[in-house]
Amino acid sequence: MKKIVSMILSLVLVMAFIPQYSNAATAKFKDIPTSHTYYKQVSYLEGNGYITGYPDGTFKPNNKLTRAHAAIIISNALKLDTTNVTNPNFTDVPTSHPYYNQIAAVVEAGVMGGKGNGKFDPSGTLTRGQMAVILTNAYNLKGVSNKQFKDVPSNHWAYQFVQALAKNDVTSGYSDGTFKPNANITRAHFSVFLYSALGTLGKKMEVHFIDVGQGDSILIESPNGKTMLIDGGTKAAGDDVVAYLKSQQISQLDYMVATHPDADHIGGLIDVFAATQVSNFVNSGKVHTTDTYNELLTAATNEGSNYIEPTTGQTISLDPSLKVQVLHADASATDNNDASIVLKVTYNEVSFLLTGDADTDIESKMASSYDVSSTILKAGHHGSDTSSSLAFLQKVQPAATILSYGQDNSYGHPHSKVLSNLITVSSKAYSTAESGTITVVTNGATYNILGKEFTVGTVSTPTPSPTPVVTNPKPTTGGDAKSGTYVIPGAPTSFKNCTDMRKYYPNGVKKGHPAYSTSSDRDQDGWACEQ
Structure with missing residues (x-):
């Protein structure tokens, strides 16, 4: 018993060097x-x-901690997907087992294995x-300590695994120089070790791709x-x-970014301004004539947010532990998408490339000037074939790609060419x-994606119907071609989708x-299919 108490004291000393976590619940x-003794860790x-x-x-x-309970705890801690799991086919864990999903998840993740004989x-x-x-498998712990048991x-x-724990200050063993690898571990002691392992990771960052x-x-x-x-969808x-x-x-945002003035990126930001405090408003600077864009600027002015128009290459001081770099910004671009603010957010070994609606030309420019990996x-552009060129993806080499688009949309997103490039x-x-x-x-070292992966080779995407292209269309009424009121002689008066309409009216119509x-005026601002 004295040895156990000694081990506890050693562990508590180790805890002094672990980053402190906030804990709203007790x-x-x-x-x-x-x-x-373990209140802090268990809490x-x-x-x-x-x-x-x-x-x-x-x-x-x-x-004593059971193997099933360990599977539950680890699957919770790693936030593993327990809904879509592969059956490990253990004879003593049928699909009806109460912990089948958690056990299958940790086995599929390579954290735990069977005991042999199919069990x-x-x-x-x-x-x-x-x-x-x-714990070594779960948190990718490595190294050999000067401390030998x-x-x-x-x-x-178990040598390499125990050494990895010692190297990362997860354990210091018993005072007599032993680790006791064959001793059963209790629920409390496992909590202490898990808490210590979490301390090796540094603080977490979360990136939410909101639907x-x-x-x-x-x-x-x-x-x-x-x-x-970054962006807020439509109104x-x-x-x-x-x-x-x-x-x-x-209830407070340190930064709000409007990548470019398209309605499907900035519309929702107006409500966000009304509901939250926004310290800094980062805007592409690309001027647009829609009511939605004007309302956004008015909301930013009323909020009193610090207004920023970034330039290519600058960094944004969000958090000292992160590097947030602007890889592209162009307030003078003739096309809204070409004005897109592109950000690369790096947290140690894990990075995010957030491309707005940047097209393939912008992708090529970024790849020639910056490390886009x-x-x-x-x-880019919700999976449109105007973005995500194969050459660009080969430079980025993403482990995972997020596509943000609406189900059964009229634009044909995501395009089959983009999906092929991802493959x-x-x-x-x-998505x-x-x-x-x-x-x-x-x-900053590992990551976990909370979402359902889909097999891009099996995704069917709608293909917009072909529309005749009018050569050099000229307005006959309503002013210049950007007014939204001109009418092209002989042009259709109804279109299947915005892709078809923009072949005649690139800037949309009023x-x-x-x-x-109204179905093409998604933000209800009086413009249909505006860029």
Whole structure:
């Protein structure tokens, strides 16, 4: 017993060097009072949903941890997808097993394995050595410590795993120089080790690709709690974006970015201004004549936000632990999409490339001037073939690509050519149309994507019907070609979608024009299919 107490004291000393975590919720287990040695660790894990107690309100800290319970805790801590799992085919874990999904998830993630003979042994207890394997796999811990344990020599099966724990200050072992790899681990001790392992990661960052239908909206929550909202979808999506911010307990934004003045990117930001405090408003500077754009500028002025028009190459000071660099910005661009602010956000080894609606020419310019390689790519222009060229994707080499578009949209997004390019570069693909809001959680070394991956080779995409192209169309009424009121002789007065309309009216049309329809005026600002 004295040895165990000594080990506990050693672990507590190690905790002094672990980054401190905030914990809004507190553990209310009857057998874990505030005076308990492990109150802090159990309270943090419980408050973040990693562990739960028993129906009688206890945690039973001294009970031996079972393999099934370890699977549950680790799947919670890693936020693994437990809804779409591959059957590991353990004879003692049928699909009807209460913990089947969690066990299948940790096995599929390579964190835990079976016990041989086709079994998992869910009720079996876990040893300290096995715990070392699980945490090393879960958090990619590596290294060899100067600290050597008498009972874990270099030829021991658990040597590299125990050493990885020691190297990363997850354990210091017992005072007698042993680790006791064959001893069973209790629920409380596992909580201490898991808390220590979490401390090796640094603070987490979350990037939320909010489902706004046919549009873009991205929320960044930095490691130090700073926030940046990039675009807000259409006006119709404004309430949804505000509701999502509230669900994340966000009432103040450090930065709001309007990548370019298209309605499906800026419309929802008007409601966000009304509902939250915005310290800095980053705008492309590209002037647009729509009511939506004017309302956005008015909202920013009324808010009193610091106004910023970024230049290519500059960095934005969101969080000292991040590098947020502007890879493209062009207020003088003739086309709205060409004005898109493109950001690369880097947190240690994990990076995000957020491209707005930048087209292939802009992609080529960025790739020739900057390191565009990134872990996660937000595909340009909702998966349109105007973006995401193969040459660009080969430079980015994204491990995963997020496509933000609406289900059954009239634009043909995502384009089959883009999906083919993603297959070529072996990028996993996720879409807001398929998964809803997609969240990427990263500690700067590893990342986890909360969303349903789809197989791009099986996604069918609508193909817009071909429309005759009018050569050198000239307006006959209503002023210049950008007024939105001119009518092209012989042009159709109704169109299947905006792609077809823009072949005749590149800037869209205003209310009152024969081709105007409310279904094409997504933000209800009096312009249909405006750029």
